[in-house]
Amino acid sequence: MKAIIDEFKLILNGKFIFIIIIAPLIISAAFGYVFKNNQLNEAPVAVVDMDHSTYSQHLIEQLDADQYIDINYITYNYTDPNDFLYNEKYLGVIYLPAGLEKARAQGNQSNIGFYVDTALSTATASLRTGATEVITAENSTASSGKLVAMGLNATQATNLSTGLNLQTRLLYNPTNNMLMSSVIGFVNTVFLSILGGATLGIVPRLREQGLLAGMVQKPLSIVFRVIPYSLIATASMYLVMGCLKQVGGLRFEANVFQLFIPFIMYTIALSLLCMMVGWSASSPAKAAGRITMILLPSFILSGAQIPVALLPPILQQVSHALPLSWHFKFLRGLGFRGGDLKYFSQELGGFLILITCILFVIFLLILNERRKARKAERDGVNTLPEGPTDSGTTVVTSDTGVNTTSTDSSATLPSGGKPQKV
Known part of the structure; x- marks a missing residue:
């Protein structure tokens, strides 16, 4: 308990609370505001109409009516599509070929050109969806018209032209919101660097202060030192998720009380992992550089x-050896999908196994620290200096390596040379 109190006092005297709470909160608020409008509607598009027909005008109107497309410019002369896309004034160019109306009336196929600027792939993803929807609807209408002309009624014609209808429902992130992917990833990477940087230096700090040799005799007093950091970090994560939900409109459906379990498990696992990685450093400053050993793999593999x-x-x-990987599983399962904690027994078990493995390595490091302390103590006893001491005692090392002492009687005689009676 004393170790936990000591760490709390150290935290209160430092800047950890300010950094772990304020920095992720500012980042989440800024990114939540920036990516609030995640989906681009009414993307500007230019049309080159080489048909000049009534049907081409109808098709342009249908395209313009789609929620993802905004027909900003129409020309009836051939133009190089690059001329529209160079300066990003338009995100796409649609070419309607000559003879489009005639081909439709005769039941022949026509190829409509659609040039999309994939240098801005995120912005044009919805644009391609919108164009596909319009063309699919036009094809269905054309097929139904031909069947009606052959003597079928409208219902029969529709059923024959669209016998199979795929009804798709996009779950959990239907608008491909970047808050649920890139922003969450970046915020948690910053969070990891702050918490990891603080807990990497716990053991090197104790070593530098000369307290580690005594602490290793009570292993739990070292392990429990991560608890204050974990509790404060968990509170910070609650604030970050709330900020993203309020500012950026993040879809986060987790039960607030159930969320505490995976949050505290993540912060404890990460703190212990950082303690393990920074154990052998001689000072907190040298341990701080080791954060890249955790940060880079977590960023890439989690x-x-x-x-x-x-x-x-x-x-x-x-990736199963990284606490951040398990953290994202719970964020997606509980937060994004709204699942109940009872469905995540395997994930909880995997998290506990990871924490157990890290603790096992830490206790091995503690045993090694004890061994080095005993060896240093033995070496210190066997290397006492030879020669007279202040009291006249001389340390003599025998051939067997055992230290013995002898007293020089002259050191206790007065100037007259005779011993005095006491």
Whole structure:
């Protein structure tokens, strides 16, 4: 208990609370505001109409009516599509070929050109969806018209032209909101660097202060030192999620009380991992540089940027050794999908196994520290200096390596040379 109180006092006298709470909060508020309008509607598009027909005008109107497309410019002369896309005034160019209306009336196929600026792939994703929807609807209408002309009624014609209708429902993140991917990944990376930087220096600080040798005799007094950091970091994570939800409109459906369990497990696991990595450093300053050993693998392998499923199988297994990987599983499962904690028994078990493995390594490090302390103590006893001491005692090392002492009687005689009676 004393170790926990000592760490709390140290935290209160430093800047950790200010940094772990304010920095992620500012970042989440800024990114939440920037990416609030995640989806681009009414993307500007230019049309080159080479048909000059009634049907081409109808098709342009249908395209313009789509929520993702805004027809800003129409020309009836051939123009190089690059002329529209160079300065990003338009995100796409649609070419309607000559003879489009005639081909439709005869039931022949026409190829409509659609040039999309994929240098801005995020902005043009919805644009391609909108154009596909319009063309699909036009094809269905054309097929139904031909069947009606053959003698079928409108219902029969529609059923034959669209016999199979795929009804798609996009779950959890239908608008591909970047808050639920890139922003969450970046905020948690910053969070990891702050918490990791603080807990990396716990053991080196104790070593520098000369307290580690006594602490290793009570291993729990070292392990418990991560608890204050974990509690404060957990509170900070609650604030960050609330800020993203209020400022950026993040879809986060987790139960507030259930969320505490994976949050505290993550912060404890990360703190212990950082303690393990920074253990052998001689000072907190030298330990701080080791944060890259945790930060870079976590950023690449945890799913912060790319899904873990896209990684090679061996790297998918390695990702299980990173606390951030388990943290993202709970964020997506509880927060984004709104699942109940009872569905995550395997994930909780995996998290506990990871924490247990880290604790096991830490206790091995403690045993090694004890061994080095005993060896240093033995070496200190066997290397006492030879020669007279202040009291006249001389240390003599025998051939067997055992220290013995002898007293020089002359050191206790007065100037007359005779011993005095006491």
